[in-house]
Amino acid sequence: MNSTSIITIAIAVLAVLGLGVVLTATRRSDIKGVGSLSRETRKRDRNAAKVARNSSRDAENLGVASRSAVAVMPPAEIETWVAPDAEALGETRRAFLNRATVTLMSASLGGFAAALIAFLWKGAEGGFGSKINAGKIDDVIGQIRSAGGFLYLPEARSWVTEYPKEAISKAEVAYGKQGAVFAGMNAGVVALYQKCPHLGCRVPNCTTSQWFECPCHGSQYNRVGEKKGGPAPRGMDRFGVSVNNGMMVIDTGAVFGGPPIGTNTTGQEAEGPHCVGGAGKH
Numbered sequence: 001m002n003s004t005s006i007i008t009i010a011i012a013v014l015a016v017l018g019l020g021v022v023l024t025a026t027r028r029s030d031i032k033g034v035g036s037l038s039r040e041t042r043k044r045d046r047n048a049a050k051v052a053r054n055s056s057r058d059a060e061n062l063g064v065a066s067r068s069a070v071a072v073m074p075p076a077e078i079e080t081w082v083a084p085d086a087e088a089l090g091e092t093r094r095a096f097l098n099r100a101t102v103t104l105m106s107a108s109l110g111g112f113a114a115a116l117i118a119f120l121w122k123g124a125e126g127g128f129g130s131k132i133n134a135g136k137i138d139d140v141i142g143q144i145r146s147a148g149g150f151l152y153l154p155e156a157r158s159w160v161t162e163y164p165k166e167a168i169s170k171a172e173v174a175y176g177k178q179g180a181v182f183a184g185m186n187a188g189v190v191a192l193y194q195k196c197p198h199l200g201c202r203v204p205n206c207t208t209s210q211w212f213e214c215p216c217h218g219s220q221y222n223r224v225g226e227k228k229g230g231p232a233p234r235g236m237d238r239f240g241v242s243v244n245n246g247m248m249v250i251d252t253g254a255v256f257g258g259p260p261i262g263t264n265t266t267g268q269e270a271e272g273p274h275c276v277g278g279a280g281k282h
């Protein structure tokens with residue numbers, strides 16, 4: 001290869017390289033032109049930013065102005081203090097005391113009325129103060145005998161003892177006017193109120209003497225409640241007894257006074273040592 005050929009080839013290579021450099025530069029210029037903003041656009045953006053800055057500054061100034069503003073309130077009205085009327089105060093106190101008194105009295109009366117109704121209600125339903133079913137008369141007599149001659153019925157607050165049949169004619173004379181009491185004796189029993197007619201102690205039986213002997217002041221009564229000794233003004237009080245279809249009922253709603261001193265229809269004497277004092281000293 002001669003020198004002319006070599007120069008020709010070198011010129012061609014340089015021309016190709018120069019063309020490549022030109023094309024590459026043109027491409028970069030196109031890319032840069034696409035990403036950049038125009039002058040009008042940049043100017044518009046600057047104006048918009050300025051407006052935004054002015055708006056935010058105005059808003060801040062407004063906030064500061066509102067915070068620093070002092071609300072002016074109208075002057076408060078102050079009422080002049082006036083001393084309370086002593087008479088009116090006294091009147092109020094009296095009214096309160098009157099109301100309290102009336103309320104307390106009403107409550108007391110209400111409680112009393114409730115207690116009275118409860119008592120009457122209980123009397124109507126059963127228990128002491130009403131007619132109490134003691135059971136079959138034969139069973140009652142059997143219980144008296146098995147208890148040693150004295151049967152205590154707490155619901156009737158009574159002692160129930162046997163009345164001897166051989167003494168019924170005397171009983172008719174002494175107790176005939178107390179029909180309900182005599183009816184019980186005729187059926188073979190007597191229901192004696194537990195309360196001593198002297199001063200009201202509960203009178204127990206004495207198993208040795210077979211009498212009733214009061215521990216309070218020593219009053220003594222035979223087994224059917226006729227007074228034998230002590231300060232009591234009469235024999236033991238008692239209740240009426242009825243027997244229907246073999247069933248014995250004690251009416252505790254009415255108390256019959258005991259027989260007068262000296263009444264002794266059964267003639268029963270003490271059957272052993274007394275439990276209290278001696279008989280016939282009072």
Ligand code: FES
Pocket residue numbers: 196197198199200201214215216217218219230231232
């Ligand atoms: S209360 Fe029974 S003798 Fe006095």
